[in-house]
Structure formats: structure tokens, C-alpha cells
Amino acid sequence: MSSSSAALPADRVPAAPPPPAPPAMPPRPVAFPPLSGGELVLGTVALSLATFMNVLDTSIANVSIPAIAGDMGVSPAQGTWVITSFAVANAISVPLTGWLTQRFGQVRLFTSSVLLFVIASWLCGLAPNIGMLIAFRVLQGLVAGPMIPLSQTLLLASYPAAKAGTAMAMWAITVLVAPVAGPLLGGWITDNISWPWIFYINVPVGLFAAALTWSIYRKRDPGPRRVPLDVVGLILLVVFVGSMQIMIDKGKELDWFSSGQIVILAVVAIVSFLFFLAWELTDKHPIVDLRLFTRRNFVTGTMSLSIAYGLFFGNVVLLPLWLQQYMGYTATWAGLATAPVGILAILLSPWVGKNVGRIDPRKLASVAFIGFGIVLWMRSHFNAQADFTTILIPTVLQGAAMAFFFIPLQAIVFSGLTPDRMPSAAGLSNFVRITAGAVGTSLFTTIWEDRAILHHQQLSESVNRGNAAAMQTLAQLQASGMTAEQALANINRTLDQQAYTMAVTDLFRMSSILFFVLIAVIWLARPKAGAAAGGGGAH
Secondary structure, X not given: OOOOOOOOOOOOOOOOOOOOOOOOOOOOOOOOOOOOHHHHHHXXXXXXHHHHHHHHHHHHHHHXXXXXXXXXXXXXXXXXXXXXXXXXXXXXXXXXXXXXXXXXXXXXXXXXXXXXXXXHHHHHHHOOOHHHHHHHHHHHHHHHOOHHHHHHHHHXXXXXXXXXXXXXXXXXXXXXXXXXXXXXXXXXXXXXXXXXXXXXXXXXXXXXXXXXXXXXXXXXXXXXXXXXOOHHHHHHHHHHHHHHHHHHHHHOOOOHHHOHHHXXXXXXXXXXXXXXXXXXXXXXXXXXXXHHHHOHHHHHHHHHHHHHHHXXXXXXXXXXXXXXXXXXXXXXXXXXXXXXXXXXXXXXXXXXXXXXXXXXXXXHHHHHHHHHHHHHHXXXXXXXXXXXXXXXXXXXXXXXXXXXOHHHHHHHHHOOOOHHHHHHHHHHHHHHHHHHHHHHHHXXXXXXXXXXXXXXXXXXXXXXXXXXXXXXXXXXXHHOOOOHHHHHHHHHHHHHHHHHXXXXXXXXXXXXXXXXXXXXXXXXXXXXXXXXXXXXOOO
């Protein structure tokens, strides 16, 4: 297969997604004593490797989307599905983590998830067409759901209570290193070997992590127990999220509500959502505890986190997409332009995690929103002549905003909750956040295309016989040996570059303004003094 990353239609999505949220601390299991010595070191290595593989695989896969789509000859809409199919499947599986943990046991579930992730990765590399690749990406998303929250739970159980903060700082660094390595490694593999190897490299890493985890933790599993599953709620959740995402993904392709298919999808999404609300509020064992939205801190924190994550994820999608398609960057150079986002995040996250219980988390979150707002405002001044350094500086600065983003907002989400409600709160808040990221991907690529078409039309109006500069350019191109048609095509390519650059800066500017608005929203919360992050896992 060719590893070429030639320019693709605008709504292909070669994006390196942001790192998963460093999750708030879940309640410590007390059934088993902490590990010590070599077992503690090896246990930490095993859990970190599994987490690293999960996060790395996501960032590698998305940076390589142009090569994958080019090799498979897919439509732009299908290219987008490689991203959103994983995100939607993952969003659906996250709320199931609590039930699956009780039903199968946390060590068995974690080890099985790692092994299934390895199998799904291998199948992705072997996929003969885009349909099979999307199916295997869905499988990846489904089995990946429990991995990150359970890795955190097992890690906390491995350390003494006094060192829980240290354990979480190490965990946060692990998930922040992966997005730094992902774009670089993914770009290099895509340009120099072939894209299937971004999936194949998971096989030895995952097998080693699973074997090591099982050898150390198998005797520390409380075991399975029968618990009821909200089957109706799960079905309604899948129908609601699935139909909504398909509607958003296919909306532009089918001309939105002029299409009967889009109308049907919208009706199904609305009806299933209303039934889902009614069922979850009345069922004795709901798959998600919607009553959490009656709590001020939870609803404010979750809303702020999800909107911000949707904005953040949408912009992280657009930057490498614009660089590869309209600025002439290869996958490797796009990786170099996006990877440094993790540098300051890695350096500052331990400090934020250590001080989130001492400093008002609203202040820390405000720093993040101000940082994102400034970075996106800087990007809104990009133009088609922007050099590598100009593009790199905001990327590096964005890492500082990331460090202040996830941990304080999750501290607000979990503030005031009793330990027994934290796993449900973690599942629900992360379901909303991950769904917002998937929706953000589809909306941002659609809006970008629409704005580019508008700008192209406006720019094209100036190319006429009354414009002396345009006529002179045409004459010079024809004098260089081009035919009239070739000269016009050359000018059209230049207009495309300008139009898509103007469109991407429009979205950067809009996102910057919305981040500043979110500062006011987060101050509606009333977190308890000294509240630290304290809930279940996130992804």
C-alpha cells in the first residue's frame, strides 16, 4: 500500500486528537494492601504501557488519515467516519465500565480489554476496505472504554494512600507523553513504511502489558458478581448517539434537512433521547445517573468541560488538516508542528495536580480558558505565508493551557459528591465530553468547508477582465508556457489555498471568543473549599 499523503478533499480528517483528560481520583479500593518493591515497579510499567498504547494509537491513527483515505480511495464523508466511529463507540462504552467491572472483575476486564484492543488493532491494519476499517475502529472504541479508567483504579490500589497524588501525577505524565510521540511516530511510519504498521506496533506492546498485568494483579481481583444491566437504557443510548452522529456526519453530503434520510435520523435521535431521559429517571438501576444534573457543580463543570473539549478537539482536527492539504506539509512535518503541544502540559500537570486541592479550581480553569483563547486568537492571524515557527509557537503555548484544563474542571465536576456517586459521575461526565468531541469533529469540518466555499466565491469575483492585476497574472502564466485553461486552474488552486486559510482562521477566531465566554460560565460553580479531584476514571 502506498503511504502517500497527497492533498485530499477538505473534510478528510487527519487529526491528532488531544490527550484524554487526566481523570479525577477514584475511590481507593481497600480490599488489598499496596504493592511494594519489584511488583510495584512492574505493575506501574504494565498499566502505563497499556494506557500509553491506547492514547498513542489514537493520535497515530488520526495523523495518518490522509494516507489511509488516499490508499482506499474513499469519499470525504467516509474519511471522517474513521475518526468519529471510534469516538462514538468509545463514548457509549465508557458508561458501561462500572457494570462491566462488577460483572467480570476489574483485573479480568482490564486484561481482556487490552487483549481485545490488540486484536482490533491487528484487524485495522489488515482491513481491505474503508467499511471494514470503520467496523474495526468501532470495535477498538468499544473495547478501549474500560482501559483508561481501570488503569487508574488499579494504579491507585497499588500505592499507599499517602502516595496517591504521586501515582496520579505519574499517570497524567504517561497519557500526556503519548500524544507528543503519536504525531511524530505516526508521521514517520506513514511516510517511510506504510500506515498499517501504526496498528501493528500495538501487538507486541499490548501482549506484553496484558501478560505482565495478569501475572501481578490476578490475585488482587475481588472477582465477578451478578448485577442488573439497564438493557433498555443501553439500547436507547446507542440509538440516540448513533443516529445523532450519523446525521451530523452525513448532513452536508445529503444537503441536510432537504434529505428524507437526515429528517428520519433527526426524528429517531430526538425520540430516542426523550425516551432515554424518561427511562433513566425512573429505572432502579439506570446506566447513567441523570439526577446528577440537578447538582450545580456537576452540571456547570460538565457543561464547561464538554463545550471546551468540543472546541478544543475541533481545532486540533483542523490544524493538521489545513497544514497537509493547503500548506504542503507531509505527515511527518504535520506531526512535528502538532506534537510539541504536550511539552508544557507534561511539565506543568504535576504542579496543577498537587495544588488543585489548595487553589480554587475555578481560578485554575480560568487560566486554561484564557490560555486557549489567546492561542486561538494568535492562530486566527495565520495566513498562507505562515512559516513553521509561526505555526509552532501557539502549539507550544497551548500545552500550558492543557495542563490547567482537565484536572481543575474535573475537580469542579466531582466537588461535593459522595464516594458512592463518583463512578456514575465519572461515566456520565466523560460520556458527554467524548460525545462533544465527536460532534465537534463533524461540525468543525462541515463549517470549515462551508466558509471556504463562501470565501472562494468572494475571491473569484475579483478575477475578471476589469481587474488589471488578475489579467496580468494570467498573461504571465500563459507567457511561461501554460494554456489559458492551465493558467486559470493555477489561479483557482491559489484561491483554494486562500479560501481555506481564511475559513480556518474564521473558526480559530470564533473558538477564541467562545473560550473567553466560558470563563463566566465556570464561575457559576460553587466548589467546596479545598475540593480536589476525586472521581472515577476518564478517557
